[in-house]
Amino acid sequence: MSLEIVGITVLWTFLYGYLIVASIDFGAGFFAYYARVSKQEHIMSKLISRYLSPVWEVTNVFFVFFFVGLVGFYPDTAYYYGTALLIPGSIAIILLAIRGSFYAFGNYGSKNSSFYLFLYGATGLLIPASLSTALTISEGGFLDVKNDNVVFLAQELFTSPYSWSVVVLAIVSVLYISASFLTFYADRAEDSQSRSIMRKFSLFWSAPTILASLMVFVALREHNPVHFEKMLGLWWMFALSLLFFFIAVWFVYQQKNYGIAFIMVMLQFFFAFFGYGASHLPYILYPYITIQGSVVNEAMGTALVIVFIAGFLLLIPSLFLLMRLFLFDADYIKGKK
Amino acid sequence: MEFDSVMLSRLLTATTLLFHVIFATIGVGVPIMIAIAEFLGIKRKDPHYLLLARRWARGYTITVAVGVVTGTAIALQLSLLWPSFMQVAGQVIALPLFMETFAFFFEAIFLGIYLYTWDRFKNRWMHFLLTIPIVLGSFMSAFFITTVNAFMNTPQGFEIVNGETVNIDPLAAMFNPATPVKVFHVVASSYMTIALILAAIAAFTLLRNKGSIYHKKALRLTMISALIFTAATTFAGDLSAKFLAENQPEKLAAAEWHFETETNADLVMFGTIDENGEISNAIRIPSALSFLAGNSFDTEVIGLNEFPEDERPPLWIHYMFDLMVSIGMYSLFISGLFVLFMIVKRFNEWNKPLLWGIVASGPLAMLAVEFGWIYAEVGRQPWILRGYMKVGEAATTSTDVGVALALFIGLYAFLAFFCVTVLIKMFKNKPAEAELEQRFPKGTID
Ligand code: HDD
Ligand code: HEM
Ligand code: HEM
Numbered sequence: 145m146s147l148e149i150v151g152i153t154v155l156w157t158f159l160y161g162y163l164i165v166a167s168i169d170f171g172a173g174f175f176a177y178y179a180r181v182s183k184q185e186h187i188m189s190k191l192i193s194r195y196l197s198p199v200w201e202v203t204n205v206f207f208v209f210f211f212v213g214l215v216g217f218y219p220d221t222a223y224y225y226g227t228a229l230l231i232p233g234s235i236a237i238i239l240l241a242i243r244g245s246f247y248a249f250g251n252y253g254s255k256n257s258s259f260y261l262f263l264y265g266a267t268g269l270l271i272p273a274s275l276s277t278a279l280t281i282s283e284g285g286f287l288d289v290k291n292d293n294v295v296f297l298a299q300e301l302f303t304s305p306y307s308w309s310v311v312v313l314a315i316v317s318v319l320y321i322s323a324s325f326l327t328f329y330a331d332r333a334e335d336s337q338s339r340s341i342m343r344k345f346s347l348f349w350s351a352p353t354i355l356a357s358l359m360v361f362v363a364l365r366e367h368n369p370v371h372f373e374k375m376l377g378l379w380w381m382f383a384l385s386l387l388f389f390f391i392a393v394w395f396v397y398q399q400k401n402y403g404i405a406f407i408m409v410m411l412q413f414f415f416a417f418f419g420y421g422a423s424h425l426p427y428i429l430y431p432y433i434t435i436q437g438s439v440v441n442e443a444m445g446t447a448l449v450i451v452f453i454a455g456f457l458l459l460i461p462s463l464f465l466l467m468r469l470f471l472f473d474a475d476y477i478k479g480k481k
Numbered sequence: 482m483e484f485d486s487v488m489l490s491r492l493l494t495a496t497t498l499l500f501h502v503i504f505a506t507i508g509v510g511v512p513i514m515i516a517i518a519e520f521l522g523i524k525r526k527d528p529h530y531l532l533l534a535r536r537w538a539r540g541y542t543i544t545v546a547v548g549v550v551t552g553t554a555i556a557l558q559l560s561l562l563w564p565s566f567m568q569v570a571g572q573v574i575a576l577p578l579f580m581e582t583f584a585f586f587f588e589a590i591f592l593g594i595y596l597y598t599w600d601r602f603k604n605r606w607m608h609f610l611l612t613i614p615i616v617l618g619s620f621m622s623a624f625f626i627t628t629v630n631a632f633m634n635t636p637q638g639f640e641i642v643n644g645e646t647v648n649i650d651p652l653a654a655m656f657n658p659a660t661p662v663k664v665f666h667v668v669a670s671s672y673m674t675i676a677l678i679l680a681a682i683a684a685f686t687l688l689r690n691k692g693s694i695y696h697k698k699a700l701r702l703t704m705i706s707a708l709i710f711t712a713a714t715t716f717a718g719d720l721s722a723k724f725l726a727e728n729q730p731e732k733l734a735a736a737e738w739h740f741e742t743e744t745n746a747d748l749v750m751f752g753t754i755d756e757n758g759e760i761s762n763a764i765r766i767p768s769a770l771s772f773l774a775g776n777s778f779d780t781e782v783i784g785l786n787e788f789p790e791d792e793r794p795p796l797w798i799h800y801m802f803d804l805m806v807s808i809g810m811y812s813l814f815i816s817g818l819f820v821l822f823m824i825v826k827r828f829n830e831w832n833k834p835l836l837w838g839i840v841a842s843g844p845l846a847m848l849a850v851e852f853g854w855i856y857a858e859v860g861r862q863p864w865i866l867r868g869y870m871k872v873g874e875a876a877t878t879s880t881d882v883g884v885a886l887a888l889f890i891g892l893y894a895f896l897a898f899f900c901v902t903v904l905i906k907m908f909k910n911k912p913a914e915a916e917l918e919q920r921f922p923k924g925t926i927d
Contacts, residue, residue: 201589204549208556209582215560216579219571226564227877233561234885238892241550245896248546249903440572447576447651455583462590462614469594469601 147445148435151217152428154452155210156421162206163417164321164410169203170268171322173243175345177265180258184341192326200247202466204240216448220438224429228287228296229278236274243267269315276314280307283368284430306363313356317413320349324392324409328402343396350393354386357416368430374423381419388412487873489882490562493889495858497555499851500893504548506850509623509668510675511541516612518702523605528921529695532913533702535599535920537679540904542596547900549589554889562882566865566875569646573639574632576651581625588618620668627667630857631659635728636866662724666717670853673710674846677812679703681843684836695913697831701823704839708816715809719773726774729867730783732860735794736802737770740786744779745771751803754796794862801856808849815842 172192215222225233246263280301281287288295301307323345330339365372375382392408395401426434439445515534522530556578560567591614602608632638638654639646680703683696725733734740738749738760750764771780785793815838822830865872 201545201549202586202593204553205582205586205589208553208585211560212556212578212582215567215571216575219568219575222560222567222571223564226560226562226567230561230877230885231881233557234888237554237557238888241554241892241896244550244553245546245899248543249899440575441646441649443649444572444575444651448579451576451580451583455580455586458583459586459590462587466590466594469598 147442147449148217148439150449151213151439151445152421152425152435154449155213155217156418158206158213159210160414160417162203162210163413165203165206167272167318167321168325169200169322170272171318171320172326173247173264173268174319175322175326175342177261179341180261184337200244202463204244207240213448217440217445218428218433218435218438219440220433221428224287224294224432225278225281227294228281231298232274232277232296236271239267239271239274243271269318272314272318273311276310277301277307280304280310282424282427282429283364283371284427284432285367287429287432289432304363304367306360306367309356309359309363313353313360316349316352316356320346320353321409321413323349324396324406327396328406331402339402343399346396347393350389350396354389371423371430375419378419378423381415381422385412385415385419388415486880486882487876489886490876491872493882493886494555494558494562495855496886496890496893497551497558498858499854500897501548501551501555502850502854503847504544504551505623506671506674506847507541507544507678508548509619509671510673511537511544512612512616512619513672514675514679514703514706515541516609516616517706519609519612521702523609527698528917529698530702532695532917532920533699536908536913536916538596539907543900543904543907545592547896550896551893552585554892561885562877563865563875564877566870569870570632570866572646573636573649573651573654574629577625577628577655581622584618584621584625588615588622591615591618623668623671624664627664628655628657628660631663632657633865634663634857634861634867635659636869641869658728659724662717662720666714666721666853669710669713669717670846670850673707673714673812674843674850676703676707676710677816677839677846678843680707680816681840684839687831688833688836688840693914695917700819700839704816704819704823707812707842708820711809711812711816715813718806718809722773723775726780726782729860731785731788731792732794732798732857733774734783734785735796735860736798736856737782738796738799739770739782740784742781742784742787744781748773749799750807751800754799792863794860798856798860801852801859805849805852805856808845808852812842812846812849815839 176192242263246260246267249260281296283306286297286301286304286307288297323342327339327342327346330336330342361372361375364375388408388411392405392412395405395408424430426436428435428438440448515537518530518537519534521527522532522534591611595608595611595615598608598611632654635658636654637657638650638652640648680700683699683703686696687700722733738752738754745767748766748770749760750766752760752762752764754760770782771778774780774782815835819830819835819839822828822832822835861867863871863873865875
């Protein structure tokens, strides 16, 4: 495989990882706040905090990894996105900063502050919305290059149906992924009250997820027909995604195999996400940046790949240990440790 | 001063970095102190030290959060504010930036495990072992990012031929001449700063008469550590000066208001300078600059006049340098004094003036870190990549930097306020004595 393909595959895989772990985290913030408002707090909040406390920082690193890697493998992206995205990027950073720090403040510092929890819940939905615009912009049509100056067409972005359909998809996906995971986690913890609440959420958000995906398809056909055509060429990936979706919903509906159901949700998003990504190639930013045109020099690229493999070998056992201690340790989940 | 996008970008970068570096210093320094305290606690079966480790770790969770979010901000801002720089430099120096994310991963994973497994292992040494990857991870973070900064000062590992960057050697870029000394000084000063800050907290509690044997042990431990780390920091600082004399003479010369190349150069402390380069009210130490630059009084020190005027750093960094060095000397003095009093039984190391001196040393050390960075960064002006690219060519052309600057200043004020409030609340609600009683009712660790 050529360097540029290896690079983008690695990065896309990490972005997928971030999509899953961050969705769980973002959605959990919303559910925690909901639980407070609807006075069901004692049941769910413990559960959520037991899962999130040890892992939130790891979630953030997935994100850092993605964009540091992107700029590393494709330095031109820094130039285009950097110049154009100063304000939207800054807003996303600020939201992330508020969320991350207030999670720690609320969780370790003063317990039970509704203000912290509100910030935590609200940012959980705003962040995916604002981050998803980076993907929207990559479809082209929102940047203008005039004598070497990159200009961001904010007006276009705010009035584009495509852009809004992506935002909607981002938010409902977050809630759906998160609810599916927490159903499984509640089940492991043998916490039947939380499980039944989260199960309802999971079912509730399943249909909107699929509807929103369809909307994105339709809007993309208008916005970037070239990309849309390529997606049709990869129709089987999206068909598989739909299949896994049905299996997942079926299991949750039948009230069994929550673990497998969550894996099905992961597969559903895996195929949709990689189908989208593969059909997006060779463009990183349509039509200015392609993976071939922007890839870093070979010496650096090779070094990055070597470091990646070495780093990965270091991470796998560590992540495994983390999951064993907090995710798969039944006693810990039940709150006995 | 003109507030164009270049100036505003510099201000925003400086604000974010100076804020991040507070938490980065804590991030690098606290793990080692936690590790030492936990080690002593298990080794001596002393609940006091275990509780120390545990309380430090608890405060650390708060500062880590701010460190992580501000670090994420600066990493994104590098691309947002300096797109041309990242486009060019990324070809050569992306490697350590990328490796740094693995260091973060590593540290984050083990920190998560460490914080939630205090009582989960039967054998306490197992829990202690978890400090090793954390100390290592934070050291590696500091190491990798410092190599990037070193690269900006002494770039190498590439050639520019007809405007194209060629013959790229990522390892040569990473291990550039500035790397070893810089890493040594940055890491040592982080350790020193944290030892002094933790000592300052213990000393303050003792002064308020709320202190107990627990705080006395804490103070002894942190002051001994501080003495060692301060000695290492000043030694590394001395190496840094020698490094500059050799490789970046304009930075040292600007810091010392040293214009003519000469041997037996004087060291100038503080004072003022006018437009004609006349220095008044300064303390002059004859030939000391030559000694600082090369370990002998007749070392020739290159003066600023050797450089074209538009390539000289601003002269006000003189004060940054002097303040940093003075604080280093002060810290060496105060920690040396405490340890001396501790060893010589005739003296009382708990006397009030000494304790107040220690209280002052904590915040001063953090200020020294800030002064040091301002000196190192502004001393590189006008270059962003010394000899290759000037700051003015690297900045974004966006017209919105002012808005972003305002937003981020607001964010940092907000974070600083809540961080301090939460930390104070956290420890006020649970004094050490009460926690000791609750966790170790028998007075032993098992
Ligand atoms: C507690 C903090 C602290 C203390 C007490 C000192 N320093 Fe320092 N100094 C730093 C914290 C620091 C730093 C924050 O770590 C810097 C900023 C950039 C860097 O590489 O390290 C730095 C930079 C720095 C530089 C510039 C290096 C470069 O740009 O490459 C020099 C020449 C010195 N220091 C020299 C000294 C000397 C001679 C000291 C004698 C006592 C001293 N420092 C004490
Ligand atoms: C964390 C410690 C650091 C601090 C506190 C710090 C501080 C500063 C300050 C005060 C400035 C403003 C200089 C001026 O406006 O004249 C600056 C500029 C800058 N620094 Fe650093 N710096 C740090 C490390 C780094 C590192 C590791 C990098 C690179 C990866 C870096 C990249 C830059 C850039 C791109 C600028 C803007 C260009 C310039 O003004 O020189 N800094 N920094
Ligand atoms: C341009 C300069 C810098 C950049 C781009 C940068 C980037 C980052 C990023 C992205 C994070 C968050 C990592 C996470 O998600 O866990 C972070 C945290 C951290 N940074 Fe920085 N950093 C810079 C300067 C420094 C310096 C100079 C040091 C050390 C002297 C440092 C030490 C750390 C440490 C130890 C952390 C971990 C958080 C903590 O423990 O507080 N950084 N940095």
